[in-house]
Amino acid sequence: MKYNIAFLLVFAALFSHNAISQGSPYYKGGFKIKFDDNDNKYVRILTWVQTQANYSDSRAEDQAAISxxxxxxxxxxxxQITKDFLVLTHIGINSLNSSNMEPVGSEGTPQAFMHDAWAQYNVSExxxxxxxxxxxxxxSRSNSQGTLNLMTLDNNRASWATLGLTDQFARHIGVFAKGNFGKLQYNVAVNEAIVNGLDSRPLSDISASYQGANLLGTAEAGKTYTGYFAYNFFNLESNFLPYKVGTYMGTQRIFNVxxxxxxxxxxxxxxxxxxxVGENVNLFAVDAFYDAPVGNNGSAITGYAIYQSNxxxxxxxxxxxxxxxMLYGHVGYLLPGSKPVRFQPYTSYNHTFIDASNQDRTIFGLGINAFLNGHNSKLTLEFQNERFLNQTFNRINLQAMIYL
Structure with a gap:
C-alpha cells in the first residue's frame, strides 16, 4: 500500500476572464498588466509549484520509505496588443526527484521544457x-483537463489518451481552430506525431507497437487528426484557453454533452x-459534464461520465x-453551508475492457475536498483501489493546494 502526501504551493492567475468560471469567488483578476483601458492590450502571468512527499510500505529494502x-x-x-491575436508560452518541469536530478542541472531528464507555445488569430468574434x-x-473534455480546479485528486490517467505516445506531455505541434456556433463549441487540430515516444518496444507479430511518427521509415505516420464538439445546454463555458474546469462548486449552471x-x-x-505493417489508430469518446447548485442552501453537485473506444x-x-x-465517471456533492470552509465528498470509478487480456482493469476512488478558500486553498484526501492482472494496489493520497 502506498501513502502519498502531496504539498502544493501554487501561485497562478485564473485561465479565463471571469473568476467565477474557475469555481472561486475570491480571486479577482490575477497577475495581469494592462496597457490600455479597454482590456485589449495586456500581459497575464501565471506560475505554480507543486511538491510531494511520498511514503510507501512496499519499497525495496535499499530504498527509503519516504521520498x-x-x-x-x-x-x-x-x-496581446490587439484583440485580434494572442501569444501564449508555458514552460515547466515535472517529476524531479533525487534519482533524476543532475549535478549542474544541464543534462538528463526531467529538465525544464516547453509545455505550450502557440499564436492564435481571431478570424471573427x-x-x-x-x-x-x-x-x-x-x-474528450478530460483529455484537456486543467489541474488547478480538479474535483478528484488528479485526472483519470487513461483520459490523457496519447500522452508520451504521439505528443510531448499531452501537447502536439500543429495547427488548430476553435470557436462557437451558438451553444455548440468546437476545437479541431492537425498535428505532427512525435518520433521518439514512450513506447520503444521491439515489433511483434502478436500485438501492435505505437511509437509515433515514421516507424515505417516513411511519412505515412507523421500526422494526427483530432477534434472535440460540445453542446452547452445551460450557461456557455469559456473556451478562451483549452484547460477544462473540474468543478465550479455550484457557481455556474453547466450541462454539456x-x-x-x-x-x-x-x-x-x-x-x-x-x-x-501499419495499422490506423482510432480513438472515439462521448462524455457529459454537469455542475449546478442544489436548492438555496449553498450545496452543489458535480458529475462527469465518459465512454471511450480505444x-x-x-x-x-x-x-x-x-x-x-473504457468507462469512467465521477460525482461529487458540495455540502450545504456558507462558511469559508466547505466540504465536497466524491467518488470515481474506471472500468477498462482490454482486448489483450481476459481481465479488466478497475480503479475505484473515494475522496473528500476541504475548500478553505475555494480552489485557491484546498485539501484533498483520496483512497484508490486498483485491480488488474491478479494484482491489487491500494493508495491513500493527501494533497494540499494553494494558488493566488
Whole structure:
C-alpha cells in the first residue's frame, strides 16, 4: 500500500476572464498588466509549484520509505496588443526527484521544457485559428483537463489518451481552430506525431507497437487528426484557453454533452511475415459534464461520465494505454453551508475492457475536498483501489493546494 502526501504551493492567475468560471469567488483578476483601458492590450502571468512527499510500505529494502518530489513547477505567460491575436508560452518541469536530478542541472531528464507555445488569430468574434505547440486536444473534455480546479485528486490517467505516445506531455505541434456556433463549441487540430515516444518496444507479430511518427521509415505516420464538439445546454463555458474546469462548486449552471475523435493513419505497426505493417489508430469518446447548485442552501453537485473506444492497434497494451473500451465517471456533492470552509465528498470509478487480456482493469476512488478558500486553498484526501492482472494496489493520497 502506498501513502502519498502531496504539498502544493501554487501561485497562478485564473485561465479565463471571469473568476467565477474557475469555481472561486475570491480571486479577482490575477497577475495581469494592462496597457490600455479597454482590456485589449495586456500581459497575464501565471506560475505554480507543486511538491510531494511520498511514503510507501512496499519499497525495496535499499530504498527509503519516504521520498520527496517536485511534481510540477510552471510559468505561463500570455498576452496581446490587439484583440485580434494572442501569444501564449508555458514552460515547466515535472517529476524531479533525487534519482533524476543532475549535478549542474544541464543534462538528463526531467529538465525544464516547453509545455505550450502557440499564436492564435481571431478570424471573427466567435472563431479562432492558431498554431504551435498546443493543448487544444480533441477526443474528450478530460483529455484537456486543467489541474488547478480538479474535483478528484488528479485526472483519470487513461483520459490523457496519447500522452508520451504521439505528443510531448499531452501537447502536439500543429495547427488548430476553435470557436462557437451558438451553444455548440468546437476545437479541431492537425498535428505532427512525435518520433521518439514512450513506447520503444521491439515489433511483434502478436500485438501492435505505437511509437509515433515514421516507424515505417516513411511519412505515412507523421500526422494526427483530432477534434472535440460540445453542446452547452445551460450557461456557455469559456473556451478562451483549452484547460477544462473540474468543478465550479455550484457557481455556474453547466450541462454539456460532447463527442470527439483522434485519428492517426498508420500510427501503429506490427509484424506480418517478418515485415512491418501499419495499422490506423482510432480513438472515439462521448462524455457529459454537469455542475449546478442544489436548492438555496449553498450545496452543489458535480458529475462527469465518459465512454471511450480505444483502438491503438491489435492487442495493444502499454501501461495505462490499451486497445478496448473504457468507462469512467465521477460525482461529487458540495455540502450545504456558507462558511469559508466547505466540504465536497466524491467518488470515481474506471472500468477498462482490454482486448489483450481476459481481465479488466478497475480503479475505484473515494475522496473528500476541504475548500478553505475555494480552489485557491484546498485539501484533498483520496483512497484508490486498483485491480488488474491478479494484482491489487491500494493508495491513500493527501494533497494540499494553494494558488493566488
Amino acid at each position: 520527496f518530489q517536485l511534481r510540477r513547477a510552471r510559468l505561463l505567460v500570455y498576452g 466567435q472563431h479562432v485559428i492558431g498554431g504551435g505547440l498546443h493543448y487544444w486536444n480533441g477526443l 460532447g463527442a470527439g475523435f483522434f485519428h492517426h493513419p498508420n500510427g501503429a505497426v506490427m509484424l506480418q511475415s517478418d515485415q512491418p 483502438d491503438y492497434g491489435t492487442n495493444y497494451l502499454f501501461g495505462p494505454y490499451a486497445s478496448g473500451d
